[in-house]
Amino acid sequence: MAKILIVDDEPRIRDLIREHLQHAGFTCLEAGDGTAALAVLAGESVDLVILDIMMPFMDGMTCLREMRARKIMTPVIMLTARSEEYDKLAGLEGGADDYVVKPFSPRELVARVRAVLSRTMPKAEDTGSAYSFGDLSIDTASHTVKVAGQECSLTPKEFDLLVFLVSNKGIALSREKILQKVWNYDYYGEDRTVDTHIKMLRSHLGKCRSYIVTVWGIGYKFDPDTAI
Numbered sequence: 001m002a003k004i005l006i007v008d009d010e011p012r013i014r015d016l017i018r019e020h021l022q023h024a025g026f027t028c029l030e031a032g033d034g035t036a037a038l039a040v041l042a043g044e045s046v047d048l049v050i051l052d053i054m055m056p057f058m059d060g061m062t063c064l065r066e067m068r069a070r071k072i073m074t075p076v077i078m079l080t081a082r083s084e085e086y087d088k089l090a091g092l093e094g095g096a097d098d099y100v101v102k103p104f105s106p107r108e109l110v111a112r113v114r115a116v117l118s119r120t121m122p123k124a125e126d127t128g129s130a131y132s133f134g135d136l137s138i139d140t141a142s143h144t145v146k147v148a149g150q151e152c153s154l155t156p157k158e159f160d161l162l163v164f165l166v167s168n169k170g171i172a173l174s175r176e177k178i179l180q181k182v183w184n185y186d187y188y189g190e191d192r193t194v195d196t197h198i199k200m201l202r203s204h205l206g207k208c209r210s211y212i213v214t215v216w217g218i219g220y221k222f223d224p225d226t227a228i
Helices: 011-023 034-043 060-069 085-093 106-120 156-167 175-182 191-211
Strands: 003-007 027-031 048-052 076-080 098-101 130-133 136-139 144-147 150-152 212-215 219-222
Touching: 003 011, 003 034, 011 027, 011 106, 027 034, 034 048, 034 060, 048 060, 048 106, 060 076, 060 085, 076 106, 085 191, 098 106, 106 156, 136 156, 136 191, 144 191, 150 191, 156 175, 156 191, 156 219, 175 191, 175 219, 191 212, 191 219
Parallel strands: 003 027, 003 048, 048 076, 076 098
Antiparallel strands: 130 136, 136 144, 144 150, 212 219
């Protein structure tokens, strides 16, 4: 069963989340701030992190940036007490896979955890697929992406987004369709959620960034044949 790290400075919030996750069959670890979370991640194999933004000593945003700087690509769901667009976009641009606004429904949080894990946990029966387009190569079995032979560090959500676009090569996909398929449930996010992930994905792809084409009025498509 998946192991989840809960990072929040409020013990009652950690208790609430742990109770519902354990009831759903997950194994839980806990940390009270970002510094403690990094210490856990240095010594434990974790499948997903639930990370509060507002914490003392080291806040969630700083912890997330440090995780990605250390090449810890574990999926992250951010918890925020504020619903402002800035907080959401800052988390997504920092490498978070999803966000939940406090106060939240524990059942919704569990559903989001399952949705992220369903996309990122390896499946024994899945032998994977390999794609190659010019300087871009993708191996879904090993979750690796290379540009001109150099491996790219993508978050799990960025990888899922790229694979979904590639598997629908040449097809214009609406933002709504991308949200439904990549986020794997009825996701009530804004268009900016997709746009932010596309922006980050393009930045990682370097010379192959133009393979992801903006289709005005619709969304995006993967089309290396028409890339400039």
